[in-house]
Amino acid sequence: MSQPSRYAVFGHPIGHTQSPRIHQLFAAQFDIALTYEAIDAAPEAFAEAVQRFFVAGNGHGANVTLPHKGAAFALADERSExxxxxxxxxxxxxxxDGRLAAHNTDGAGLVRDLTERHGADLxxxxxxxxxxxxxxxxxxWSLxxxxxxxxxxxxxTAATADALADAIGEPARVRTRYWQDLADIGSFDLIINATSAGVLHQSLGLPFSLVGTRAVCYDxxxxxxAVPFLAWAQAADAHxxxxxxxxxxxxxxxxxxLWHGQRPDTEPVYQVLRQPTV
Known part of the structure; x- marks a missing residue:
């Protein structure tokens, strides 16, 4: 009898992850046997941990979360658009053939969640x-x-923001501002928190003036x-x-x-995860 396919998520920290539960719920929809584990790897140990999982451990696929997404891209032999x-x-x-392929599904997933699940018009x-x-x-790019x-x-770090804006290459639509100027840059109707502050228990110190009258805030x-950012958004009267x-x-x-060739139904899994734990 063949062993179940092996999958994992890499991150640091990783104790909070719901990914193993999600993939087991997806697998149950198709009666697929798999193992899925959470692997905590510090940045300096990430490359070795990935090699150990895929080569020695015969892993088939892995999700990657912070702070390893850039390193995962660098490790790959081929990369999606x-x-x-x-x-x-x-x-x-x-x-x-044993090589590693890198993909990024973050943007597509965010847009689907905002537009299809929550009905937001971007x-x-x-x-x-x-x-x-x-x-x-x-x-x-997806937004x-x-x-x-x-x-x-x-x-x-302003230089990192400038590098992202330069990579996008649309100066008519994309600009950067300094963090210390947040109180003076006006209001917005879509605010995305892509920082690691919540995971690292750090305060963002955001001014309420950023939130426009019809603002959608998303962490x-x-x-x-996500609790601190969502509490800030509520206090700022975000729509x-x-x-x-x-x-x-x-x-x-x-x-x-990508791994199994079958598309799972996401809504029942989302609803299960939204249920309060006892």
Missing amino acids: AAMRAGSANVLTRLA RDRDMLLLGAGGAARGVA LDAGVASLTIVNR LAYGAA RSFDGLGMLVETAADAFE
């Missing part, structure tokens, strides 16, 4: 993107493709990590605010389809 645009990857797949929105790392790079009118990128993190759980489910579905 979305990964190339972002310069980061959230999915690694072992090909038949067209003609003035958008503020907080952060310019792997998570931000993974979603910026612009979805019709966002303007994109302002703010990052604590790419989920669970406890709607969401965490990234739906995005997580959607990006997981993309990875699952």
Whole structure:
């Protein structure tokens, strides 16, 4: 009897992850046997951990979360168009010849969650993107493709924001501002938190003036990590605010389809994860 296919998610920290549960729920829809584990790897140990999983451990596919998305992209032998645009990857797949392929499903998953699940219209929105790392790079192009009118990128390290804007290459739509100027840059009707502040228990110190009258606020993190940003959005009278759980489910579905050739139904899995734990 053959062993179940082996999958994993790499991150640091990783204890909060829902990915193993999501992939087991997806697998149950198709009666697929698999193992899926969470692997905590510090940045300096990531490359070795990936090699051990795929080569010695005979792994087939892995999701990648912060802070490893850039490193995952660099490790791959071939890269999808979305990964190339972002310069980061959230999915690694072992090909038949043993090489690693990198993909980035973050942007597509975020747009589906916002537009299809939550009914948000992204067209003609003035958008503020907080952060310019792997998570931000993974979603910026997809949001612009979805019709966002303007994109302002703010990052604590200004050079990183400038590099992302330069990579996008649309100066008429995309600009950067300094973090210390947040109180003076006006208001926005779409605010995406792509920083790791919530996961690292750090304060963003955002002014309420950023929130426009019809603003949608979205944290790419989920669970406890998203609570501070969502509390800020509510206190600032944002029109709607969401965490990234739906995005997580959607990006997981993309990875699952890539690995298994079958598209899972995401809504029942999302609803299960939304149920309070006892």
